[in-house]
Amino acid sequence: MSEEKTISKDEVQLVVFSIGAEEYGLEVSQVQEIIRLLPITRVPRAAAFIEGVINLRGNVIPVVNLHYRLGLDQRKDTDRTRIIVAEVQGMAVGLIVDQVLEVFYLSRSALEPPASAGSVNDVAFIKGIGKLHDRLILLLDLESLLYLNKAEAVS
Amino acid sequence: MDVSQYMDLFLAEAKEHLDSLNENLLALEKEPGDIKVLNEIFRSAHTLKGMAATMGFEGITELTHEMESALMLFKEGKVAVTPEVVDVLFRCLDTLDMMIENITEQGEQSYNYQPLIEDLRKLDKMRGGQPPAYPQEGVQQGEARQEQPMEFNEFDISVMHAAAKSRYSSYYIKIGLAPGTVMKSVRAFMVFRALEEYGQIIKCQPPAQDLEEEKFDDSFEVVFLTQEPAEKILQSLEKIAEVSVLSLQSIDADRLGEDDSNRAETAQPEKTAMPEKSAGQAAVEHDSAGGAAFRTVRVDIGRLDNLMNLVGELVINKTRLEQIGLTHRITDLLEAIEQMGRLTTDLQNLVMKVRMVPIKQVFNRFPRMVRDLARELNKEVQFIMEGQDTELDRTVIDEIGDPLVHLIRNALDHGIEQPDERIKAGKEKTALLRLAARHDGNNVIIMVEDDGRGIDIEKIRRKAVEKGLLTGKEGEYADEGEILKLIFQPGFSTAEVVTDLSGRGVGMDVVKSKIESLNGNISIETKKNVGTKVIISLPLTLAIIQALLVGIGGEQYAIPLSSIDETTFILPEQIKTVKNQEVMLLRGTVLPLLRLDRLLDIPTGNKSNGELFVVVVRKGERRVGLVVDLLVGQQEIVIKSLGQLLTGIRGIAGATILGNGQVSLILDVNSLV
Numbered sequence: 164m165s166e167e168k169t170i171s172k173d174e175v176q177l178v179v180f181s182i183g184a185e186e187y188g189l190e191v192s193q194v195q196e197i198i199r200l201l202p203i204t205r206v207p208r209a210a211a212f213i214e215g216v217i218n219l220r221g222n223v224i225p226v227v228n229l230h231y232r233l234g235l236d237q238r239k240d241t242d243r244t245r246i247i248v249a250e251v252q253g254m255a256v257g258l259i260v261d262q263v264l265e266v267f268y269l270s271r272s273a274l275e276p277p278a279s280a281g282s283v284n285d286v287a288f289i290k291g292i293g294k295l296h297d298r299l300i301l302l303l304d305l306e307s308l309l310y311l312n313k314a315e316a317v318s
Numbered sequence: 319m320d321v322s323q324y325m326d327l328f329l330a331e332a333k334e335h336l337d338s339l340n341e342n343l344l345a346l347e348k349e350p351g352d353i354k355v356l357n358e359i360f361r362s363a364h365t366l367k368g369m370a371a372t373m374g375f376e377g378i379t380e381l382t383h384e385m386e387s388a389l390m391l392f393k394e395g396k397v398a399v400t401p402e403v404v405d406v407l408f409r410c411l412d413t414l415d416m417m418i419e420n421i422t423e424q425g426e427q428s429y430n431y432q433p434l435i436e437d438l439r440k441l442d443k444m445r446g447g448q449p450p451a452y453p454q455e456g457v458q459q460g461e462a463r464q465e466q467p468m469e470f471n472e473f474d475i476s477v478m479h480a481a482a483k484s485r486y487s488s489y490y491i492k493i494g495l496a497p498g499t500v501m502k503s504v505r506a507f508m509v510f511r512a513l514e515e516y517g518q519i520i521k522c523q524p525p526a527q528d529l530e531e532e533k534f535d536d537s538f539e540v541v542f543l544t545q546e547p548a549e550k551i552l553q554s555l556e557k558i559a560e561v562s563v564l565s566l567q568s569i570d571a572d573r574l575g576e577d578d579s580n581r582a583e584t585a586q587p588e589k590t591a592m593p594e595k596s597a598g599q600a601a602v603e604h605d606s607a608g609g610a611a612f613r614t615v616r617v618d619i620g621r622l623d624n625l626m627n628l629v630g631e632l633v634i635n636k637t638r639l640e641q642i643g644l645t646h647r648i649t650d651l652l653e654a655i656e657q658m659g660r661l662t663t664d665l666q667n668l669v670m671k672v673r674m675v676p677i678k679q680v681f682n683r684f685p686r687m688v689r690d691l692a693r694e695l696n697k698e699v700q701f702i703m704e705g706q707d708t709e710l711d712r713t714v715i716d717e718i719g720d721p722l723v724h725l726i727r728n729a730l731d732h733g734i735e736q737p738d739e740r741i742k743a744g745k746e747k748t749a750l751l752r753l754a755a756r757h758d759g760n761n762v763i764i765m766v767e768d769d770g771r772g773i774d775i776e777k778i779r780r781k782a783v784e785k786g787l788l789t790g791k792e793g794e795y796a797d798e799g800e801i802l803k804l805i806f807q808p809g810f811s812t813a814e815v816v817t818d819l820s821g822r823g824v825g826m827d828v829v830k831s832k833i834e835s836l837n838g839n840i841s842i843e844t845k846k847n848v849g850t851k852v853i854i855s856l857p858l859t860l861a862i863i864q865a866l867l868v869g870i871g872g873e874q875y876a877i878p879l880s881s882i883d884e885t886t887f888i889l890p891e892q893i894k895t896v897k898n899q900e901v902m903l904l905r906g907t908v909l910p911l912l913r914l915d916r917l918l919d920i921p922t923g924n925k926s927n928g929e930l931f932v933v934v935v936r937k938g939e940r941r942v943g944l945v946v947d948l949l950v951g952q953q954e955i956v957i958k959s960l961g962q963l964l965t966g967i968r969g970i971a972g973a974t975i976l977g978n979g980q981v982s983l984i985l986d987v988n989s990l991v
Contacts, residue, residue: 204980204982207983208918209964216964217981218975218980222958223981225960225964256963
């Protein structure tokens with residue numbers, strides 16, 4: 164689906180959000196919905212970056228603490244804090260972000276592979292870096308962020 | 319035509335037809351003269367053939383066609399129904415099953431079924447005649463031609479006699495309606511009106527009342543007196559939409575009276591031998607069954623899960639409204655919510671019920687399995703199934719099949735003796751194997767019972783001591799129940815000695831763990847030389863369980879009631895320590911304690927020194943007390959999966975959504991303790 168888009172338009176549509184001082188992006192096709200912060204139930208013995216689970220209209224879905232995962236400062240919940248419900252390999256996962264900024268199209272040519280910039284810590288979870296004027300938008304790689312690649316390799 | 323969209327439907331229906339073929343073939347083997355069963359087999363095979371042909375699966379079409387030809391030999395009485403012949407047909411069914419199983423997006427896989435076709439054709443040669451030259455659609459045509467004989471009483475006959483004298487002729491007319499016709503009563507009425515223009519209807523079948531209430535299938539019959547020629551009547555009837563005249567015969571009233579058979583001889587031009595007639599009856603019965611089938615809908619289980627979720631949401635929202643009503647003291651709102659509460663409860667129950675399927679779906683495959691195994695082992699077995707309509711949640715049904723196969727195999731293989739051995743033991747030559755299901759409160763009990771040699775307790779006792787599972791002393795004192803439990807021990811079952819001595823051991827641990835994963839229980843009763851009974855108890859549904867909600871720190875957890883023995887409370891100073899393990903005394907016995915807050919890393923702020931609650935849970939034979947801060951209450955909870963990302967966390971079985979919309983985790987006592 165997204166291939167079709169890129170061939171015809173040569174650009175990607177991104178949901179851009181902020182975590183700490185940085186701006187991150189996710190492809191729109193991966194985003195299911197954006198919701199306000201809901202009460203989160205902690206799951207003992209789960210991976211540390213999993214903040215817990217929420218009730219999304221009757222479905223229990225895990226929520227990831229991106230601050231923790233990306234090695235940033237501790238999160239402070241505000242009015243603007245949102246959960247982005249993304250779909251990764253057929254399952255829904257919530258991502259806690261500080262603020263959802265906008266949705267825009269980015270030309271593929273403005274996307275660069277992650278090796279050229281960014282802190283070392285982040286590189287593993289970054290698919291690419293988009294440049295828009297003087298802004299840098301880090302494109303999240305959800306599969307590696309959620310260990311899914313690794314899990315696949317194991318199984 | 320693109321038929322790929324019908325693939326799912328085809329696969330599901332083909333499976334059903336195969337099931338019915340298996341079942342009826344078994345019945346036929348038992349009762350070779352039962353033409354009704356044979357017709358049922360015919361019908362299934364024929365439908366399957368038609369479906370496969372439509373979908374373009376040539377292999378399946380060809381094989382079913384050959385099967386039909388072979389079945390024709392039974393029907394014509396040219397080949398006897400012997401176990402050997404039935405074996406060939408069963409092999410065909412197995413092959414068909416595989417062929418259907420292996421159908422993929424790309425279509426049919428090539429399959430070598432030629433040897434089977436050879437075998438089928440050999441059956442044909444057994445009678446040494448010509449291959450049966452029957453029309454392809456033979457079965458259906460046969461049905462269409464069949465006429466329901468109409469009974470005439472004396473009054474009818476005298477009316478017809480009188481009519482004949484006044485030059486009225488009597489006709490027997492069978493009217494057919496196009497399949498799926500709506501407002502059948504209107505059609506019947508139009509037929510009546512058309513006929514009454516030309517004469518008089520003296521009898522109809524089914525009675526006019528039933529016609530009005532649409533209590534008939536696709537056809538009805540009338541006896542009609544008229545002076546008009548038959549063609550004219552035919553013409554006027556054919557004008558009515560969706561109505562066709564299946565048969566129009568003149569009745570010779572004189573002959574009716576003479577041979578006193580009360581039958582319209584002429585109305586039955588092909589009055590045939592008995593079998594054919596009952597074929598007609600079977601067809602009629604099937605039609606009504608077909609009518610019922612139309613009223614069912616196939617639904618993907620995923621949709622039902624969604625529906626269940628939505629109902630759950632509705633309940634949660636209702637609770638929220640209730641809260642608002644209470645906060646603002648709006649009486650009207652609260653009344654409305656109460657009403658809504660009743661509706662949602664009903665809705666919830668209904669959705670639960672929709673998920674239930676009769677256990678028949680699992681049982682169906684067993685008669686065939688028992689037959690084949692018994693033949694293989696040269697044992698004589700009478701297999702009885704009871705309570706096949708007992709309903710269970712779909713998820714349980716899907717899981718229970720394998721354990722049952724295991725138990726039945728065990729019973730046949732190890733429990734039931736050879737016929738000569740049975741006679742020596744003074745038993746009936748034919749062994750009895752019973753599979754029964756029934757409801758028992760919120761559980762379903764499934765029983766596998768045989769009257770075989772039973773389990774030799776003493777031998778197990780000896781083996782257990784030999785293998786070091788019990789010490790010599792334990793072995794001496796262990797009672798029967800304790801010994802029987804050893805059968806479920808993994809180490810015990812794999813030993814080949816067990817199969818030698820009494821069987822029931824191979825994989826019983828697997829059966830037990832499967833049943834326990836379904837929140838069920840399994841137990842064995844046995845008596846030497848009298849038989850063995852395995853009793854499985856399962857919850858009606860996996861989706862909803864009774865649980866105890868407990869509070870620890872600021873968190874709430876649900877503990878399945880099925881693993882809770884009791885609850886009690888203690889004061890902190892009553893907790894003792896034995897070898898670094900906290901314990902308490904519960905009615906004189908030492909109960910190890912586990913602090914859930916430590917076990918689950920639950921942050922607990924200021925520890926009050928008040929009393930603590932202890933939930934006593936059971937894991938196998940072991941009892942452990944879980945220390946919690948608060949007992950919130952018992953509640954029915956809907957189990958939800960935590961999803962791929964959070965599977966395999968020890969101690970957590972899943973999640974549930976509470977009335978306030980919060981997610982609460984369900985503890986898995988087995989892996990927690």
